Amino acid sequence: MEIIPHKQVKQKIKRLAIEILEHNYDQEVIYLIGINNNGFRFAKLIQKEMQSMGxxxxxxxxxxxxxxxxxxxxxxxxxxxxxxxxxxxxxVDDVANSGRTLFYATKPLMEIVPGRLEAAVLVDRTHKMFPVNVDYVGISLATTLKQDIQVDLDDGRAFAVELN
Structure with missing residues (x-):
């Protein structure tokens, strides 16, 4: 079942880009760190929006x-x-479920002291088992543990978020 159609995904990407820029208005450079495939695609889409705002x-x-x-x-x-x-x-990741992926993705960053470390996701689920806070959220969903969220951000196709 589609829960976020293409147009709304694009709107959420734009809103997240604006929020990140507003919160980091004093920064000359912002680094988006995309996790694996979908997180990286999502980060690339946010980057494109942010750069258009200049x-x-x-x-x-x-x-x-x-x-x-x-x-x-x-x-x-x-x-x-x-x-x-x-x-x-x-x-940046497409979905935050238990928080485990975001938690472990910070492991290499433990070797340095960043100026600021925040997280952005398209879909934030309410099943956190790790001490992870998501700062920028496209949509927050209360789902059952048996349900699955599928995010399609492939280039050239319609973006979508589905609940299975």
Whole structure:
């Protein structure tokens, strides 16, 4: 069942971009750190919106981790983590469920002291099992544990969020 159609997904991306810029109005550079595939796609869409507004430089970084077994493989960033010290970092994913993915995605960032570390998601579910706070939320949903959220952000297709 589709819960957010293409037009509303685009509106939420724009609103999140505005919120991030408003909250970080004093920053010259903002780093969006997209998690794996969908989180990175979502970060890229936010970056595009933010750049169209032109008030800050927005740099995109990819963080890769095994979400099913986060301790079995290295968690890697597409840049040297030392270059992020003292910077404004926004961790971006499509869905926050238990908070585990966001929690482990911060592991490489524990080697530095960022200026600010925040999180942005398109869909925030209410099943947090980790001490994770999401600062920028497209939509917050109370779902059952058995339900699944599917986010389609593929280029060239209609964006959608579905509840299964």
């Amino acid at each position: 008030s800050a430089e927005v740099r995109l970084i990819n963080v890769r981790l095994n979400t099913a077994r986060p301790l079995e493989e290295d968690i890697t960033l597409s840049v040297d983590v030392d270059t992020l010290a003292g910077k404004t970092l926004i961790l």
